[in-house]
Amino acid sequence: MTTTSWTVANSRSLARRERRRRLGPLSILTHIALLVWTVLTVVPILWTFLASVKSEEEIFGDAWSLPAALRWDNFARAWEQAQIGQYMLNSVVVVSFSTFGTMLVGSMAAYVLARYPFRGNRAVYLLFVSGLAFPVYLALTPLFFVVQNMGNVPLVGPFIGLNTHAGLVLVYIAYSMPFTVFFLSAFFRTLPTAVAEAARVDGASHTRVFFQIMLPMAKPGLVSITIFNVLGQWNQYQLPLVLLQERDKWVLTQGIADISTAAGYDQDWAALFAALTLAILPMLVVYTVFQRQIQAGLTAGALK
Amino acid sequence: MFNTYRRGLFILSFLAAPVTLYLVYVISPYMQAFYIAMTDWRGVTATPNFIGFDNFIRLFSDGIFWKAVTHNAALLVLLPLLTIVIALFFAFLLNVGREGQGVAGVAGSRFYRVVFFFPQVLAVTVVAVLFQQVFRPDDSGMLNAPLMAIGMDPVGFLSDPDIAFWSVLGVMVWQAVGFYVVLFSAGLASIPRDMFEAAQIDGAGRFSLFFRVTLPLLWDTVQVAWVYLGILALDVFAIVWVMTDQHGGPDFSTTVMATEIYRNAFQYFRFGYASALGVVMFFFTIGFAILSLRLSRRERIEY
Numbered sequence: 030m031t032t033t034s035w036t037v038a039n040s041r042s043l044a045r046r047e048r049r050r051r052l053g054p055l056s057i058l059t060h061i062a063l064l065v066w067t068v069l070t071v072v073p074i075l076w077t078f079l080a081s082v083k084s085e086e087e088i089f090g091d092a093w094s095l096p097a098a099l100r101w102d103n104f105a106r107a108w109e110q111a112q113i114g115q116y117m118l119n120s121v122v123v124v125s126f127s128t129f130g131t132m133l134v135g136s137m138a139a140y141v142l143a144r145y146p147f148r149g150n151r152a153v154y155l156l157f158v159s160g161l162a163f164p165v166y167l168a169l170t171p172l173f174f175v176v177q178n179m180g181n182v183p184l185v186g187p188f189i190g191l192n193t194h195a196g197l198v199l200v201y202i203a204y205s206m207p208f209t210v211f212f213l214s215a216f217f218r219t220l221p222t223a224v225a226e227a228a229r230v231d232g233a234s235h236t237r238v239f240f241q242i243m244l245p246m247a248k249p250g251l252v253s254i255t256i257f258n259v260l261g262q263w264n265q266y267q268l269p270l271v272l273l274q275e276r277d278k279w280v281l282t283q284g285i286a287d288i289s290t291a292a293g294y295d296q297d298w299a300a301l302f303a304a305l306t307l308a309i310l311p312m313l314v315v316y317t318v319f320q321r322q323i324q325a326g327l328t329a330g331a332l333k
Numbered sequence: 334m335f336n337t338y339r340r341g342l343f344i345l346s347f348l349a350a351p352v353t354l355y356l357v358y359v360i361s362p363y364m365q366a367f368y369i370a371m372t373d374w375r376g377v378t379a380t381p382n383f384i385g386f387d388n389f390i391r392l393f394s395d396g397i398f399w400k401a402v403t404h405n406a407a408l409l410v411l412l413p414l415l416t417i418v419i420a421l422f423f424a425f426l427l428n429v430g431r432e433g434q435g436v437a438g439v440a441g442s443r444f445y446r447v448v449f450f451f452p453q454v455l456a457v458t459v460v461a462v463l464f465q466q467v468f469r470p471d472d473s474g475m476l477n478a479p480l481m482a483i484g485m486d487p488v489g490f491l492s493d494p495d496i497a498f499w500s501v502l503g504v505m506v507w508q509a510v511g512f513y514v515v516l517f518s519a520g521l522a523s524i525p526r527d528m529f530e531a532a533q534i535d536g537a538g539r540f541s542l543f544f545r546v547t548l549p550l551l552w553d554t555v556q557v558a559w560v561y562l563g564i565l566a567l568d569v570f571a572i573v574w575v576m577t578d579q580h581g582g583p584d585f586s587t588t589v590m591a592t593e594i595y596r597n598a599f600q601y602f603r604f605g606y607a608s609a610l611g612v613v614m615f616f617f618t619i620g621f622a623i624l625s626l627r628l629s630r631r632e633r634i635e636y
Contacts, residue, residue, distance in 0.1 A: 070448055091472055134350045134351040137351065138348055153352065157355065164591075164614050164618045168359065174365075206351055267571065285459055305463055309459060316451060316454045324446075
């Protein structure tokens with residue numbers, strides 16, 4: 030009994046000594062470099078969290094002072110007066126519909142282009158993929174007028190013109206097509222054909238094969254690209270800036286940018302930090318839970 | 334016969350929605366932009382006047398345009414360079430950096446990867462507003478407070494025209510590094526371990542392990558990273574528009590092509606001029622893409 034515990038303790042201390050021996054000057058430098066970047070990454074974010082519970086005077090005082098009391102009411106003001114709650118809801122609504130739409134029509138197009146040879150297939154594919162190379166800024170001005178004109182279409186016009194969420198959703202879907210089609214059609218090409226053929230022989234329609242067989246098989250690819258699109262559309266700023274000019278319709282990125290750019294002497298700085306915190310925290314939570322999938326999803330395009 | 338018909342109908346029905354949306358919202362604006370670029374359209378008249386290449390001629394004698402191009406060009410060189418060097422260094426440490434026998438990353442490498450990647454998840458606007466506060470010019474700024482505490486003058490990170498550009502670059506690198514650490518780590522993970530072990534047995538130290546083994550094997554991934562970061566540098570908008578003084582200032586010291594397009598179109602309502610700028614930007618982007626495709630033709634190392 031005593032002998033075994035002695036042996037265990039001894040081998041542990043041996044291992045520790047071994048590790049310490051290995052920790053040469055280079056290793057210490059390594060850890061210092063890694064720690065420095067960790068600090069650079071984490072501290073600005075933590076500093077923002079800290080400032081979100083400070084009072085106005087404390088924010089204008091020494092940046093590194095601690096708050097005398099925790100001002101949770103900053104968050105209430107950010108949520109209500111600065112309308113962060115409204116903007117966040119708008120973002121959730123827009124991104125839910127636009128990501129769902131992107132995945133639906135994107136996977137449909139990608140599947141047909143990957144699996145059904147027909148005249149013009151290559152041309153349609155190239156049309157989609159060419160969008161990867163265009164800077165969105167070239168399209169910005171005409172896009173504004175395209176969306177404005179959509180507002181004049183009979184019946185649906187009022188829902189898809191300027192300052193409408195449905196209009197922005199359609200634009201998001203269209204601008205997500207190049208990467209979604211590019212990525213998913215490559216993915217559909219790698220899937221085996223046998224299962225789909227067997228189902229066809231058994232009398233399943235093309236549509237049914239797609240929804241009940243191919244989509245479930247393509248799940249890993251769909252997950253990656255969904256994450257990519259959710260984050261991309263959630264973080265989009267340029268397109269809503271041009272297409273949504275009514276304050277009530279704004280998405281979160283516009284709201285955050287506005288609190289700081291519309292600066293004045295009556296600026297509510299404490300609420301600004303609270304708003305930033307409200308924008309960062311959900312991302313932090315989602316990222317902590319899904320970090321493996323998020324890293325895979327965002328780097329998926331580059332690894333292809 | 335009936336089957337062919339059904340197949341055709343299926344293809345049509347699946348392509349109808351995506352192709353229509355894409356033509357209406359993406360292709361048609363791009364086409365129109367090339368035409369609008371040759372007009373003096375300011376949005377008031379119904380029919381814009383065709384003025385040929387006048388916008389482009391005016392553009393080339395526009396000092397602000399050249400400032401914007403210079404900043405994009407500087408970013409095009411510096412952003413990939415800094416980001417890739419830093420990210421490669423960390424990816425190496427995290428994956429093959431442990432000293433002694435065997436090949437492994439340093440302790441806690443998973444933790445570091447998770448932390449480094451996080452800024453990538455944040456919206457650029459959020460990062461821009463955050464750093465606007467970090468860079469405050471007095472002791473209420475996160476960076477200036479310690480500088481002033483040790484008796485130095487505060488740095489005008491965003492208010493000094495000579496420094497503001499470097500602040501923009503710094504923030505972009507800050508946000509990008511983690512993504513490329515993960516990307517390079519994935520690249521390193523696909524290289525067989527025996528490559529490194531063989532080199533170690535042959536007596537390679539960490540430096541030659543990095544320059545003689547890791548870098549050549551990762552070269553493909555590095556090129557992909559270069560193209561991505563180059564596009565990022567040409568496309569930069571939100572960080573400049575939201576973070577800097579006067580949307581690209583002070584005194585246009587941080588302005589880029591995208592912010593000038595937006596400013597001309599939606600603040601000055603010079604739609605023709607803004608589109609001409611867009612056309613120039615388009616050719617820069619295409620030029621960069623073609624150039625990098627050309628240069629990246631290099632023999633692959635098979636393993």
